[in-house]
Amino acid sequence: MTSEVCPVTTVDVLQRAAFIAPDVEAVVCGDERVTYAELGRRVAVIARALCSSGVEPRDHVAVCAGNGPRWVELFYAISSIGAVVVPVNTRFKADEVRYTLEQSKSRFLVTEPRVLSSDFASMLRDICPEIGTALPGPALPDLEQVVFTCDDDVPDGATGWTEFLKAADEVDASGGYTASPDDVALIQYTSGTTSRPKGVLLTHRSMCMDAYFSGTRMGLRLADRFHSVRPFFHVAGSTLSVLTSGQCVNTLVTMPRFEPGPALEIMERERCTHFSGNDTIALMLLNHPDRASRNLSLRGGWVAAAPAVIRRVIDDLGATEVVVGYGLSEAAPNVAQSSWHEDRELRISAAMLPEPGVEVRIWSLVGAGECGVGERGEIQVRGWSVMQGYFNQPEQTAKAFTEDGWLKTGDIGVMDDTRRITFVGRTKDLIRVGGENVAPAEIENMLHRHPLVKQAVVVGVPDARLGETPFAFVILNEGASAIESELEQWMKDRIAGFKLPRYFRIVDGFEDIGMTASSKIQKNKLREHASSLLEGAK
Incomplete structure (x- = not known):
């Protein structure tokens, strides 16, 4: 797979979208509407400001912001100059934020002062009091600069948004480095459902190609309207929402926080053609009392859910072309997915083909060797979508791979005689x-x-x-x-x-x-x- 198939750096994704459809809305969130042309202009300014502020290729830049245009702008701007995006979970408490910034060795942080009920300005003052005077400090020795996306009540040791953007005027271009496909674009911290989060190293190539194939298998077309509330600080948001929308040149409709009633209203008003969700999100939409009265325009989407839920998404939400995906953060994330044009019952059964160029095998749980057709075993993955490893955790990285280079997912699956895989569960959940x-x-x-x-x-x-x-x-x-x-x-x-x-x-x-x-x-x-x-x- 090469750039002849699809753009394989984030900057190429955005430039291509802005060239093809400058007037198509790229992001819609609340009252904010940003076209691809305007998104490209904003990203260029932020990229110049980052370079003027001292951000260099391969620097780690943490982003703490809710879903919306600002997160998208920062993601494209940071990665376009060869720096690495470190998304911070906006529901984290102080210790978790500190851990993420410290473990990632982030030199820069761009943060909203408040996201929903979380007061990050106050939290940062508690974590690193030096933000009130001058950085760095002993609690976060790598953190040299904090930029707030506002101008009010900015600590003396941080920079306000207007001041930050003024620095863009001091340089003519966004640095002399052009990100390459195999550069790390993002450090994704795992959700931590079983252990302390680990920083997954994902490249431009892995994220951009994963986004492209996910979008094409969903059947996304130019100017389609894709509703996704998946948090942008997870790969279901960054790869499968932000980048998928860029690759397919459609409109990403999002919300700061998922609530099923408002989500249904927005999907109706914006005439969304596709949506993204897991079983929790899908069931909340399906079971909401407003659902039956909404005149939805859904054609498809992607979900990670059980067959009974998928059937209801098709029958009750009208998303007749909905597909099922399986993946994990360590694989950028999609490993396998069904396609919008496949037989309905095949898609409902959640039997998925691996992404092109991605190898999948089912490995025995009780001995060495691959499982036969229909036998349950661990899903193992190899190919372009797989992470480079966990940042600064060589032992954990070694444990994640087999001796011959296959990623051990810890998930249970079966493979049929057509090489389709079906996710059964997680080894730790059995x-x-x-x-x-x-x-x-x-x-x-x-x-x-x-x-x-x-x-x-x-x-x-x-x-x-x-x-x-x-x-x-x-x-x-x-x-x-x-x-x-x-x-x-x-x-x-x-x-x-x-x-x-x-x-x-x-x-x-x-x-x-x-x-x-x-x-x-x-x-x-x-x-x-x-x-x-x-x-x-x-």
Whole structure:
């Protein structure tokens, strides 16, 4: 795969889009509407300001901002001059922000003073008091400059936005370095659902090509309108939303925070043709009381969800061309995806073809060697989409790869005789029930078929006799009522005995228990919560 297929640096993606369709809206968020021509102009100014401020190729520049045009501008500007974007999760607390800035060795930080309920200006003063006088400081010795995207109440040791942009006038161009395809474009910190976040090194090539193939398999066309609330600080946002929109020259419609009611209203008003979501996002849209009254224009999109949810996306949201994707941060992220033109039932089954040029194999969980057709094993990946490694963590990098260079995903899948793969679950999530491996996703998919169930999440809890047993947390549809024993009885007729959850708990939501900013349930926290409930019941 070469640049003859698609642009393979972020600067080429933006320049091509601005040349092809300068007047097409690139980003829409609230009252802000930015065309590709205007986006290109803004990026050029920011790039010059960065260079004038001392940012050099391969420097790490952290960005802490919510979804919107400013994040997109910074992403393109930083990467266009050969520097590396370090997205900061806007839901992080002080210790997590400090860890990200310290571990990434970021020299520069561009931040909004506040994102939703998080006061980052105050947080930074607590982390690094030197921001009030002069940087760097002992807490963050690599951090030399902080730029706020505002001009009010800027600490003496930081720079306001207007002052920062004035520096653009001091240089004629954005430096003399042109980013190359194999330069690192972004350090993506993993969501931390199982361990301390690790910084995934992703190149221009891996992100740009992944975005291109994802968009073409979604069936995105020039000037389509793509609604995505995926946080831009995750690869589902940076690669599969921002860059996919640039590669396919469509309009990215986003929101600072996902709320299903406003999202449906925006999708209707903006006549969005596609949307992006995981099972949590899709179910919240599907089960919202406003959904039936909305006149949506959806044609397709991509989701990572169970077949029962995908079928509802097609039938109830009208996204008849919706596709399914599987991936992980370490692979930029998409490894495999279905295509918009494929048979409906094939797409619903979530049997996906690897991206062109990406190799996938299913490796035995109980011994050496590849699995046969239909046998479950670990999904392993090799090719252009795979990360260079984890930043400054050689031991963790070595553990992530096999001796012959395959990325060990830690995910369970099967491959059919046409080389399509189906994601089954994660090795860490597998529940070992009396010697049987049980995938929580299988139980969750069955529960999602219950007419009263809005969302279900299953984890394993210790069991004195069986080793582990499934524990199901269930959210009911609005206005619905049921008791745990009714759910258990319904499931008994539909799932093998060893897969049947021994415990059911109806809950209102998961936010207080643990959910990441990308709307993923933190199953490690959920397991701890389930175990504490059982202990308290003794």
